[in-house]
Amino acid sequence: MDRAIVNERKCTGCGACEEACPFGVITVEDELAVVGEGCTLCGACEDVCPEGAISVPQREQEGAAEQASGVWVFAEQREGVVPGVVFELLGVGRRLAEALGEELGAVLVGHEVGELAGELIAWGADVVYVADDPALKHFREDMYAEVLARAIRAKRPAIVLAGATAIGRSLMPRVQVLVGTGLTADCTGLEIDQERRILLQTRPAFGGNIMATIECPVRRPQMATVRPRVMKRLGRDSARTGRVERLELEELSSVIQVLEVVRALEDDVDLAAADVVVTGGRGLGSAEGFKLVRELAEALGGVVGATRGAVDAGWIGHAHQVGQTGKTVAPKLYIALGVSGAVQHVVGMQAAETIVAVNTDPNARIFEVAHYGIVGDLYKVVPAMLERLKELRGA
Amino acid sequence: MERDMRIVVCIKQVPETTEVKLDPATGTLKRDGVASVMNPFDLFALEAALRVREATGGQLVAITMGPPQAAEVIKEAIGYGVDEGLLISDPAFAGSDTLATTTVLAAAIRHLGGADLVVCGKQAIDGDTAQVGPGLAARLGMGHVAFVKAIREVDESKIVVERQSDTGYEVVEMALPGLITVLREIGTPRPPSLKGKMRAKRYQVPNVGAGELGVKPEEVGLKGSPTQVVKIFTPPPVGERRMIEGPEESAGRQVVDILVEGKVISLGG
Numbered sequence: 196m197d198r199a200i201v202n203e204r205k206c207t208g209c210g211a212c213e214e215a216c217p218f219g220v221i222t223v224e225d226e227l228a229v230v231g232e233g234c235t236l237c238g239a240c241e242d243v244c245p246e247g248a249i250s251v252p253q254r255e256q257e258g259a260a261e262q263a264s265g266v267w268v269f270a271e272q273r274e275g276v277v278p279g280v281v282f283e284l285l286g287v288g289r290r291l292a293e294a295l296g297e298e299l300g301a302v303l304v305g306h307e308v309g310e311l312a313g314e315l316i317a318w319g320a321d322v323v324y325v326a327d328d329p330a331l332k333h334f335r336e337d338m339y340a341e342v343l344a345r346a347i348r349a350k351r352p353a354i355v356l357a358g359a360t361a362i363g364r365s366l367m368p369r370v371q372v373l374v375g376t377g378l379t380a381d382c383t384g385l386e387i388d389q390e391r392r393i394l395l396q397t398r399p400a401f402g403g404n405i406m407a408t409i410e411c412p413v414r415r416p417q418m419a420t421v422r423p424r425v426m427k428r429l430g431r432d433s434a435r436t437g438r439v440e441r442l443e444l445e446e447l448s449s450v451i452q453v454l455e456v457v458r459a460l461e462d463d464v465d466l467a468a469a470d471v472v473v474t475g476g477r478g479l480g481s482a483e484g485f486k487l488v489r490e491l492a493e494a495l496g497g498v499v500g501a502t503r504g505a506v507d508a509g510w511i512g513h514a515h516q517v518g519q520t521g522k523t524v525a526p527k528l529y530i531a532l533g534v535s536g537a538v539q540h541v542v543g544m545q546a547a548e549t550i551v552a553v554n555t556d557p558n559a560r561i562f563e564v565a566h567y568g569i570v571g572d573l574y575k576v577v578p579a580m581l582e583r584l585k586e587l588r589g590a
Numbered sequence: 591m592e593r594d595m596r597i598v599v600c601i602k603q604v605p606e607t608t609e610v611k612l613d614p615a616t617g618t619l620k621r622d623g624v625a626s627v628m629n630p631f632d633l634f635a636l637e638a639a640l641r642v643r644e645a646t647g648g649q650l651v652a653i654t655m656g657p658p659q660a661a662e663v664i665k666e667a668i669g670y671g672v673d674e675g676l677l678i679s680d681p682a683f684a685g686s687d688t689l690a691t692t693t694v695l696a697a698a699i700r701h702l703g704g705a706d707l708v709v710c711g712k713q714a715i716d717g718d719t720a721q722v723g724p725g726l727a728a729r730l731g732m733g734h735v736a737f738v739k740a741i742r743e744v745d746e747s748k749i750v751v752e753r754q755s756d757t758g759y760e761v762v763e764m765a766l767p768g769l770i771t772v773l774r775e776i777g778t779p780r781p782p783s784l785k786g787k788m789r790a791k792r793y794q795v796p797n798v799g800a801g802e803l804g805v806k807p808e809e810v811g812l813k814g815s816p817t818q819v820v821k822i823f824t825p826p827p828v829g830e831r832r833m834i835e836g837p838e839e840s841a842g843r844q845v846v847d848i849l850v851e852g853k854v855i856s857l858g859g
Contacts, residue, residue: 200728200729200730200731201731202731202732203704203730203731203732203767204731204732204733204765204767229700231804232804232806273755273756273757278756333760336724336727336733336734336735336736337733337734340728360756361736361737361753361754361755361756362755362756364720364736364737365724365734365735365736365737366724367721367724368688368719368720368721368722368723368724368725368728369724369725369727369728369734370728371688371689371721371725371728372689372692372725372726372728372729373728375689375816376689376816377687377689377815377816377817378688378689378719378721378817379719379817380718380719380720380721381718381719395820400819400822405822405823405824406822406823406824407819407821407822408819408820408821408822408823409817409818409819409820410817410818410820411816411817411818412818413816414816449733450732450733450764450765450768451733451735451762451763451764451765452762452763452764453760453761453762454750454760454761454762454763455760455761456758456760457758457759457760457761458757458758459758459759471855495855507630519718520718527854528849528854528855539718548854549849549852549854551845551849562831562833563831565831566830566831566832567832567833567834567845567848567849568831568832568833568834569833569834569838569841569842569845570833571837571838571841572838575837575838575839575842576838576839576841576842576845577842578842579838579839579840579841579842579843580842580843580845580846582842582843583842583843583846583847584846584855584857587846587850587857588857
């Protein structure tokens with residue numbers, strides 16, 4: 196499938212690849228190698244290039260699926276801190292690895308990060324592959340992708356998982372193309388089909404109220420990203436043992452430089468830790484509606500959430516967004532005001548213990564997930580709720 | 591460089607409503623006949639690309655991969671001020687997953703003669719994967735920076751941006767040729783100009799298909815997609831559900847009582 200990829204920055208137009216190509220599909224034009232139709236991904240060009248400027252995506256091999264083995268988790272770290280989603284992925288990774296009877300590996304990339312390997316083993320990894328180099332101190336898209344792609348080509352895992360974080364969502368699609376395989380983003384479910392030994396990936400799809408199950412039956416690895424708090428971590432066990440393997444790192448380069456790191460959260464909302472979340476949706480009608488949402492949230496000792504529709508309308512900041520492309524929450528009480536209940540929102544809150552919904556549309560999908568539903572105008576319902584609370588507290 | 595700076599902006603036409611129909615035979619989206627709009631994130635990509643052209647000069651080309659009706663978003667982009675547009679359409683491309691899509695888009699950019707800067711929106715609201723931007727950069731052999739919230743500097747050799755992270759942002763410099771995906775924060779999209787709209791009306795959108803791009807059938811469409819959707823289902827509704835009837839005022843009071851009684855709310859406050 197497809198053809199060798201030329202890195203235009205590195206290519207000097209020397210023509211070594213043109214000479215080496217057994218199929219004569221490479222030509223040098225304007226001091227740049229161009230790979231034409233007919234490339235079979237044989238890799239002869241990659242082998243001869245003195246600049247490392249041409250590379251071949253992992254080619255389809257017969258039995259690639261049978262040869263691949265092991266579940267990997269990309270153990271993202273930022274300034275030596277591993278985010279919670281990595282431990283959640285080790286939890287689901289452990290389950291998948293056991294279903295396959297294979298190893299669970301973690302891939303750790305950075306500088307002076309070796310000590311984190313012990314933690315990854317305690318949380319479930321059998322092996323930690325470490326790429327440690329000063330050049331890897333900060334996340335650089337091209338260099339990190341090259342490291343992970345090389346590790347994948349060398350070790351042939353069957354499955355690679357990563358958090359759908361700012362890093363994961365930028366890194367994984369790049370690796371997908373370097374390796375020539377399939378990637379499914381924002382999975383809410385991951386299971387092994389035992390008969391065929393393949394990964395079943397479930398996610399909301401098609402912009403509507405549908406869930407889709409996706410497979411990558413032939414190419415390896417099967418890659419997926421998962422949002423934070425969607426999967427559960429298993430326990431931490433400091434008695435667990437595992438091994439550490441250093442990854443080979445020669446000739447790494449990057450066109451990217453990180454000049455400055457700024458820590459700043461635009462709007463600090465700890466949605467994940469809240470016991471009570473009161474969410475406003477498009478049904479509020481305007482940004483002012485969030486005043487009432489906030490009032491109810493404060494009266495209940497909770498925080499304000501929002502649907503993507505409300506955030507996209509500019510009524511409130513993205514930090515409040517609950518849903519597939521926002522945060523996943525599992526509070527004791529979730530109150531949805533003017534929320535239609537599209538599946539991308541529901542996957543972000545369906546684990547709440549008690550769900551209350553208010554919407555003027557009796558057919559709103561939110562009523563299928565709410566434990567208590569009120570069909571009506573939230574601008575009448577919520578003041579009544581606030582009054583009742585006041586009465587009960589005053590008494 | 592031998593030519594002027596070339597900026598390519600990738601845009602996509604997406605269904606306007608959430609009531610999308612599936613083709614039962616192939617399990618892929620039926621895009622014809624459904625009201626369509628330009629992917630909202632791509633409006634921000636357009637704005638970013640226009641600002642870059644203001645800074646560097648050169649040519650700005652909008653490309654889109656889709657069914658024939660996607661020519662509409664190219665005309666829209668002309669209205670916003672891009673210099674040229676290209677529709678990449680072929681029945682063979684239908685059903686492409688993100689991997690196959692990057693193959694087609696990269697071939698189209700090569701067909702144009704390459705790009706110094708490629709600008710994409712963060713993600714398309716129908717697929718919601720945010721995968722094509724970074725994947726396209728890898729396919730073109732260029733660097734990329736995703737989730738760009740501001741462009742600080744740009745010239746024909748480099749771009750300096752603010753890249754959003756989970757803990758804040760980083761100031762990042764990338765040597766060109768390169769690709770960026772942008773967030774809403776990049777800036778408010780300007781409205782189309784009258785001159786632009788008039789040009790858009792007359793503009794004949796060029797179209798390229800699989801033949802012109804030299805892509806093989808097994809690289810594109812369903813055949814070129816390693817991932818496939820095997821099942822579609824509606825998630826089952828949750829267990830105990832109770833609707834609270836009556837006028838809003840009494841329903842509001844009643845639900846509070848239920849929650850207090852069930853100890854879901856504590857009156858301690």
